[in-house]
Structures are given as structure tokens and as C-alpha cells.
Amino acid sequence: MTSVWKTKVLPGLNKIFDKDGKKAAAAEFLKSFNKEEIDKEIGDKKTELEPKLVETIEASPPEIKGLIKDKKTSKIKKNSVAVTKFLDDLAKIDFPGAKLVSDAVAKSGTTPLSPAIVFILDKVAPFVPAPKEEPKAEPEAAAPAEETTTREVAVEEKEEEAEPSAAPAEAAPVEAAAPAAEVVEEKKEEEKPAEAAAPAAEEPEKK
Numbered sequence: 583m584t585s586v587w588k589t590k591v592l593p594g595l596n597k598i599f600d601k602d603g604k605k606a607a608a609a610e611f612l613k614s615f616n617k618e619e620i621d622k623e624i625g626d627k628k629t630e631l632e633p634k635l636v637e638t639i640e641a642s643p644p645e646i647k648g649l650i651k652d653k654k655t656s657k658i659k660k661n662s663v664a665v666t667k668f669l670d671d672l673a674k675i676d677f678p679g680a681k682l683v684s685d686a687v688a689k690s691g692t693t694p695l696s697p698a699i700v701f702i703l704d705k706v707a708p709f710v711p712a713p714k715e716e717p718k719a720e721p722e723a724a725a726p727a728e729e730t731t732t733r734e735v736a737v738e739e740k741e742e743e744a745e746p747s748a749a750p751a752e753a754a755p756v757e758a759a760a761p762a763a764e765v766v767e768e769k770k771e772e773e774k775p776a777e778a779a780a781p782a783a784e785e786p787e788k789k
Contacts, residue, residue: 608694611686615698620679624705634675635709642668650710653703655696662692
């Protein structure tokens with residue numbers, strides 16, 4: 583029964599569900615797809631591949647960048663056009679295995695070849711450049727300016743306090759000068775009675 587199923591029934595079902603033979607071709611490709619050999623070749627050419635691969639990844643659309651992080655079959659199917667284009671770009675820079683998978687995808691489509699595509703994306707992932715961090719503004723730089731402003735305000739307040747205190751000091755000499763003027767006037771008044779007394783003393787002598 584087992585031999586009958588494999589030789590007669592299963593091939594008949596495959597013909598019904600795979601009229602164009604794409605699934606059968608994809609299955610044959612996956613059997614012959616040597617992951618170990620491709621992995622070794624990537625390791626040997628890592629230094630040579632890195633700059634080209636980084637440039638290719640950066641030029642790829644957001645769908646591919648997201649797919650490299652989250653390699654789901656449903657996303658591969660949904661973004662089949664972008665995936666096919668990315669595989670072609672990888673083949674142009676001689677990324678190991680990319681040309682084989684790209685040619686197979688052209689014949690069978692992306693969905694039946696998802697395992698091979700996921701393998702290639704896994705090998706691409708370590709080459710994805712780290713996101714660039716934007717320089718953060720330093721809030722401490724504003725502190726000296728604030729301190730300077732505070733000092734200027736304090737100096738202005740001290741000057742304003744000093745000005746009223748200077749006014750009484752200036753008024754003090756004027757007030758001090760006033761008693762001196764009064765003393766001079768008193769002396770003059772004392773001299774006048776003395777002068778008036780002198781003629782009065784001379785008049786009896788004339789008599």
C-alpha cells in the first residue's frame with residue numbers, strides 16, 4: 583500500500599494541486615540547497631562582503647529591513663516583490679546563495695521557497711548596521727549663563743542699596759556747616775555792642 587501511495591496516488595495529487603510544477607520544483611531545490619556550504623563561504627568572504635552588504639541593506643526599503651528582523655512566511659508572501667528585488671541585489675554583490683535562491687524564486691515564487699529565503703535573511707542580519715544615535719543636548723551648558731545673570735542682578739541690587747545711603751552722607755556736611763555759620767553770626771553780634779560801648783566811654787573824657 584505504501585508503495586502504491588508514493589508511486590500512483592501522491593504524484594496524481596501533486597499534478598492536481600501543482601499543475602504548473604512550481605511546488606515540485608521548489609521542493610527539489612530545497613533538497614539540494616546546501617546550507618552548510620553557503621554558511622562556510624559567507625564566513626570566508628565576510629571582510630570582502632561587509633561594505634557592499636551594508637550599502638545594499640541601507641538602500642533597501644523599510645519592508646526588507648523589517649523582514650530581516652522578523653522573518654515570517656506571511657510577511658515574505660506579502661512583500662514578495664520587495665523580497666525578489668532584494669535577492670537580486672544580493673546576487674549582484676555575489677552574496678553566497680543569493681543567486682541560487684533568486685533564480686529559484688523566479689521559477690517557483692517566494693512562498694514555496696520561504697525556508698531558503700529565511701536562511702539568506704538570517705545570514706544577512708548580522709551585517710545590519712546599528713542605528714545612529716543622535717547627539718543629546720547638554721543642559722548643563724546653560725548653567726553658567728544663569729549664574730552670571732544672577733550675579734549681575736545681585737550687583738545691581740547692592741548698587742541700588744548703596745545709593746540711598748550715600749545721600750544722607752552728602753547731606754551731613756551741609757548740616758555740619760550750618761552751626762559754623764551760626765557761630766560766626768553770634769561773634770559779629772558780640773563785636774557790635776563792644777564797638778558801641780567804645781564811643782560811649784570817649785564822650786565823658788571830652789567833657
